[in-house]
Every structure is written in structure tokens, then in C-alpha cells.
Amino acid sequence: MIKKAFTLFLIVFSFYAQGQDIVKTDGSQVEINPILHGSLALEYNDLTIFVDPYGGAERFESFGPADLVLITDIHGDHLNQETLDGLDLSQATIVAPQAVAAQLSAEKYKSIVVIGNGEMKSILGHNVEAIPMYNLPETADSRHPKGRGNGYIVELDGKKFYFSGDTEDIPEMRSLEGIDVAFVCMNLPYTMDVDQAASAVSDFKPKVVYPYHYRGTGGLADVEKFRSLVNSTAPGVDVRLRNWYPEN
DSSP: HHHHHHHHHHEEEEEEEETOOEEEOOSSEEEEEEEEETOOOOOOOTTEEEEOOOOOGGGGTTSSSSEOOOOOOTTTTSSOOOHHHOOOTTTTTTEEHHHHHHHHHHHSSEEEEEEOOEEEETTTTTEEEEEEOOOSSTTTSSSTTTTEEEEEEEEEEEEEEEEEOOOSOHHHHTTSSOEEEEEEOOOOTTTTHHHHHHHHHHOOOOOOEOOOOOOTEEEEEOOOHHHHHHHOOOOOSSSOOOOOTOOO
């Protein structure tokens, strides 16, 4: 009995140590793999998706070649050319805003699909929608001006996955509906603070939320506080804390 319990513990520990989560869809499942900061990999049937590949190609060695790569903005922790160059993306479709696409060499990829805020396109048989991401107040010297970068909603087998990118507590995020899994940033001074992020999540109420992209100039944001705030104001939201900074 003790041996069986210990074996089960090892299986569960291994599962979470790898950072992999399973989200059931209507007919299959999506595997979620946190990588680093705002980077992650999704695996759905024979489809592999990388979001903002960053931190070196070696972090993605356990996955097959990407079919779809989403890039949110021009900054180096989102458009990371060193990481992109180290990956086999010859058969990958890159989805990016125009500001990112202008910096990519088209011959390195199967295709580059440019999408702007408010647009939706069917890519590899799945709907991909570009959501605004920007700083408030909107100023001429904003780190993230409205319209330059994209957040994304990707629909996989009836489930909607939202990636906030670098955004503050904007009305377009608060008004989202029907989000199954959300990845929400919180790092000052670049995006929003924990309280703003929790308040926004409590408004649009995804079924599951992952705080990610939470390293700022002051270190790592207090994601435990984020979970506590969301639990108190939107108890139906499943807040999942995962290790986005394995070297810390």
C-alpha cells in the first residue's frame, strides 16, 4: 500500500514538475506547457503551438517542430530572434502583427500570416482572433501603443484560449466572453499590477486562468495574492499557479 501511494506521488510530482497541464476539449485534450515568462507550448492532437518563443531553442527540445507560432509584439521577450533561429520552423505558420512581420525573414518559415487588432482568421483549421493589448493611459511614448501588438484568442475543439500579451487593464479584456483558459500578464512597470489583473479576471471570468509574464523590475509579482483576490471575487475561476521561472 505504501509502495503504491509513493508511486502515485511520484507520478503526480513528475506531472507538475514538468509544468504540463491537461485541458479537456469537446473531443480530445490540450496539453499546456509553461516554458519561460510569456512563452508556452500547446499540444493538441498532431498540432504543436508555440507562443512567444523565448529563452533559447533548447527549452523547446522536448517538443516536435511547431506547426503554429504566435508572436504578440516586437520586444525581445516576445519576438526573440535568437530563439526563433534555433528552432526548426520551416514548416511553421507564424501569426503576428504587422510590426513583428516586418522584422521576420519570410523564407525561414512556411508562411507568415499578418493579423491586426479585431481581426479573426482561420489558420490551419482553427480560429485565431487578434485582441488589442496596450498600456494605459495611451500616450505618445507608451511602451505598448494600441494597435502595434496583439493578444490572441485561439479556438481548439470548442475551447477558447486567451493570451493577453503585454497589456494593462483594458476594456477589451474585461469585455471578453466565453474564455475557457486565459494567460494573463502582471508585471510593473510594463503591464498591470496584481490587483488590476485580478479585477479584470473577476470581470471576464475565464474558467481557468494562469498568471504568466509576471517578472518586472521589482522581481516576481505576488501571484499568491492574485489567486487570493480572484478566489474571493470570482470563486468559480480556477487559478493555476505554475513555474514560469524555473531558474529562480
